[in-house]
Amino acid sequence: xxxxxxxxxxxxxxxxxxxxxxxxxxxxxxxxTPGYVRQQTLHADMTYNxxxxxxxxxxxxxxxxxxxIVRQVRDEFLDKSYRKETGRSSFYEICQETxxxxxxxxxxxxxxxxxxxxxxxxxxxxxLQKDPLSAVTKGSFVNNAAQFIERAQAVYKGLMxxxxxxxxxxxxxxxxxxxxxDEIHVLNxxxxxxxLGEQEANDLRDQxxxxxxxxxxxxxxxxxxxxDGATExxxxxxxxxxRDRVFHMDxxxxxxxxxxxxxxxxxxxxxxxxxxxxxxxxxxTDIGELKAIILQRGDRRANYTDMRDDPDNADRxxxxxxxxxxxxxxxxxxxxxxKSVVMKVQAELDSMVHSLMTEVNNxxxxxxxxxxxxxxxxxxxxxxxxxxxKKTDVDNGTIDLPKELFVRLGTSRYEVKDxxxxxxxxxxxxxxxxxxADIDSLYTISNMKINPDLLKTPSLLGDSFLTDQKEVxxxxxxxxxxxxxxxxxxxxxxxxxxxxxxDFYSALVGQIAxxxxxxxxxxxxxxxxxxxxxxxxxxxxxxxxxxxxxxMIKYQNAYxxxxxxxxxxxxMLENLIQNLA
Numbered sequence: 326x327x328x329x330x331x332x333x334x335x336x337x338x339x340x341x342x343x344x345x346x347x348x349x350x351x352x353x354x355x356x357x358t359p360g361y362v363r364q365q366t367l368h369a370d371m372t373y374n375x376x377x378x379x380x381x382x383x384x385x386x387x388x389x390x391x392x393x394i395v396r397q398v399r400d401e402f403l404d405k406s407y408r409k410e411t412g413r414s415s416f417y418e419i420c421q422e423t424x425x426x427x428x429x430x431x432x433x434x435x436x437x438x439x440x441x442x443x444x445x446x447x448x449x450x451x452x453l454q455k456d457p458l459s460a461v462t463k464g465s466f467v468n469n470a471a472q473f474i475e476r477a478q479a480v481y482k483g484l485m486x487x488x489x490x491x492x493x494x495x496x497x498x499x500x501x502x503x504x505x506x507d508e509i510h511v512l513n514x515x516x517x518x519x520x521l522g523e524q525e526a527n528d529l530r531d532q533x534x535x536x537x538x539x540x541x542x543x544x545x546x547x548x549x550x551x552x553d554g555a556t557e558x559x560x561x562x563x564x565x566x567x568r569d570r571v572f573h574m575d576x577x578x579x580x581x582x583x584x585x586x587x588x589x590x591x592x593x594x595x596x597x598x599x600x601x602x603x604x605x606x607x608x609x610t611d612i613g614e615l616k617a618i619i620l621q622r623g624d625r626r627a628n629y630t631d632m633r634d635d636p637d638n639a640d641r642x643x644x645x646x647x648x649x650x651x652x653x654x655x656x657x658x659x660x661x662x663x664k665s666v667v668m669k670v671q672a673e674l675d676s677m678v679h680s681l682m683t684e685v686n687n688x689x690x691x692x693x694x695x696x697x698x699x700x701x702x703x704x705x706x707x708x709x710x711x712x713x714x715k716k717t718d719v720d721n722g723t724i725d726l727p728k729e730l731f732v733r734l735g736t737s738r739y740e741v742k743d744x745x746x747x748x749x750x751x752x753x754x755x756x757x758x759x760x761x762a763d764i765d766s767l768y769t770i771s772n773m774k775i776n777p778d779l780l781k782t783p784s785l786l787g788d789s790f791l792t793d794q795k796e797v798x799x800x801x802x803x804x805x806x807x808x809x810x811x812x813x814x815x816x817x818x819x820x821x822x823x824x825x826x827x828d829f830y831s832a833l834v835g836q837i838a839x840x841x842x843x844x845x846x847x848x849x850x851x852x853x854x855x856x857x858x859x860x861x862x863x864x865x866x867x868x869x870x871x872x873x874x875x876x877m878i879k880y881q882n883a884y885x886x887x888x889x890x891x892x893x894x895x896x897m898l899e900n901l902i903q904n905l906a
Contacts, residue, residue: 331894337389338887345880353870353877360535362397362527362866397527400865404534407858408541412612414851415542419617421848423491423666424841430483431670431834440830442476445469447809447827454802457790464783470685470730471775477678481770484671488584491622491667495585498543498615499574502560505540506571509533513555513566520554544597544613561597563589582625587615600624604664623665627672628769629679632817670837673816675770677829680813682731682768688804689789690727690738692752699754706754716741716748726750728785732776736765 345366355361370390432438449466456462512533519526533556540546540558548558551568558566565572576585577594587597598619604610687693692712699710718724729738739750756763765772779786790798812823816832824832 329898332891332898334389335887335891335894337391339884339891341390342880342884342887346877346884349877349880353868353874356868356870360531360538361868362399362531362534363868397525397530398866399534400862403858403862403865404537407855407862408538408546409609409612410851410854410858411538412541412543412545413606414848414855415614416611416617417844417847417851419614419621420666421841421844423487423621424837424844426487427484427666427670428834428837428841430480430487431830431837439476439480440834442469442473443827443830446473450805450809454799454806457797457799457802458787460784463786467730467775467779467783467786471780474678474731474770474773474775477674477770478773481671481674484667484674485626488622488626488667491618492584494618495587495615495622496576498618499576499585499587502540502543502565502615503571503573505536505543506558506565506573508536509540509556509558509566510571512536513568517553517555542613543615545609545616563592563597579624584622584624587619620664621666623668625668626771627665627668627675628767628771629672629676630767630769631668631672632676666837666840669817670833673833674830676814677826677833678770678773679768681808681826682773684808684813685805686729686731686738686768688801688808689786690729691789691801692727693804696752696754708751711752711754713742713744713749713751714739716750719750725788728776728779728789730776730779730786731768731773733766733768734772734774736772 349366446466446469449462449469452462453466512529516526516529516533519529537546537548537556537558540560544560545562546558546560546565547562548556550556553568555568556566557564557568560574563572565574572589572591574587574597575590575594577588578584579586588594589597598616602608602610604620683696684693687696690712695710695712699706699708702710714724714726719726726739732738736753738752740753741748742751743749744751753766755768756766790801792798809826812825814829815821815823816829816836822832
């Protein structure tokens with residue numbers, strides 16, 4: 326090898342070591358940069374020149390070393406596992422957050438526990454039993470009933486407000502998903518342009534991987550890198566980022582609720598998520614914050630009509646006399662199997678309040694037996710059993726219409742009907758559960774108030790405790806006490822334990838606390854799994870200052886060695902020139 330060739334070989338070593346030092350310095354300067362992946366310099370032999378052929382091997386002279394590539398140090402398997410488990414952890418963190426929020430709402434609302442209003446109402450019922458005609462006991466009963474409704478409505482409104490909060494986050498998450506998709510698409514283009522040459526766009530790849538990390542927390546993603554080096558992304562199995570375009574997600578507003586539903590505009594507004602699919606780790610259906618938000622929010626404001634039962638129990642009546650539905654009458658969506666904790670609590674709370682209100686009303690008006698008979702008359706409902714009063718008798722003052730304590734907004738207890746040519750005031754029953762028609766006829770928390778006449782003049786309640794002979798009707802007062810003492814319902818139809826009104830709410834709070842505890846355990850386990858995967862990723866792609874300083878010393882020594890080699894070649898060449906002169 327000539328001295329000139331030697332100088333060239335030395336120069337390649339000098340340049341390669343210098344570039345390696347730059348890479349090491351770049352690693353050290355980004356040691357605290359989020360999402361940065363350690364870069365590694367790979368060296369390769371340059372082309373060899375053949376100078377002769379020997380019987381054993383070729384006789385070659387090397388032309389030095391070249392700076393081959395600067396690669397990222399990543400493990401694709403760990404990346405995918407980390408992103409999958411991060412998405413799953415995010416899903417259960419939303420579930421945990423929801424149960425904690427609801428537990429707070431149920432346990433204490435604005436400093437006044439709803440449980441206290443139930444206890445106060447029970448005390449006033451006991452006092453009313455002692456003296457049904459006392460103005461004090463009647464006033465206390467009416468006022469405590471009004472307080473009971475007010476606090477029930479406050480808790481229910483808190484649940485609706487939280488639903489609205491979750492709903493707003495749906496739009497925020499959809500917008501963020503679209504932003505990340507746009508970012509990945511732009512980075513794909515930049516990486517493609519930069520890598521048309523020989524340089525690797527590692528910093529841009531870091532940004533793209535960081536975007537994928539965040540996107541994985543929002544939903545179940547899959548991705549691959551095509552031949553052009555672009556990363557294509559699928560969200561819930563549907564293309565989100567393609568090679569040449571981005572398919573944005575959109576939301577539609579559900580009529581009646583105002584709830585946002587994520588859809589794919591390019592697929593004729595097909596919903597992003599399958600609402601009725603089983604949520605299970607084995608199917609990877611428990612991944613992503615967006616899905617968790619939608620499931621926990623639910624698809625409507627639930628009330629007691631959403632409390633459906635198992636078809637196997639269709640022949641067993643509820644405590645209020647109405648029968649459970651047969652299999653053919655059950656709607657498609659059942660609250661007992663609903664994935665929305667908010668809707669389940671709304672339905673369970675309204676179920677208790679509805680039962681209490683209708684039971685108290687029916688006892689006070691003396692119409693309990695007739696309404697129970699009507700409810701038990703089967704799906705066709707025999708309207709001849711409904712309480713009715715001749716209109717002429719009411720109009721001329723011969724009889725007074727019974728006064729209910731809890732009245733429906735915009736719907737009177739009685740409506741005028743012509744029966745056989747005679748007009749009657751007939752009790753207006755609640756609409757059929759399965760049709761959800763005439764929703765204003767329902768005795769629900771959101772459709773209820775205390776009778777303003779009784780609230781203004783509680784003494785009018787005294788008429789309810791007088792018999793036709795104007796004697797004190799202790800039987801009604803006793804019936805009110807019995808109604809509070811006897812079990813009226815289970816928390817949900819799929820449970821066996823029945824509760825009275827005083828214990829139902831405590832059981833409801835306990836149920837949410839138990840569910841929250843389960844989510845706490847799942848979240849703890851998931852966070853541990855994510856932490857372990859993160860540590861494994863960091864051990865491979867993270868920057869170690871000790872390792873980089875060791876590399877810096879190695880490349881510095883290589884640089885110095887190449888420098889000394891060039892100096893030696895230069896001295897030899899200079900000496901040769903001087904001697905020839």
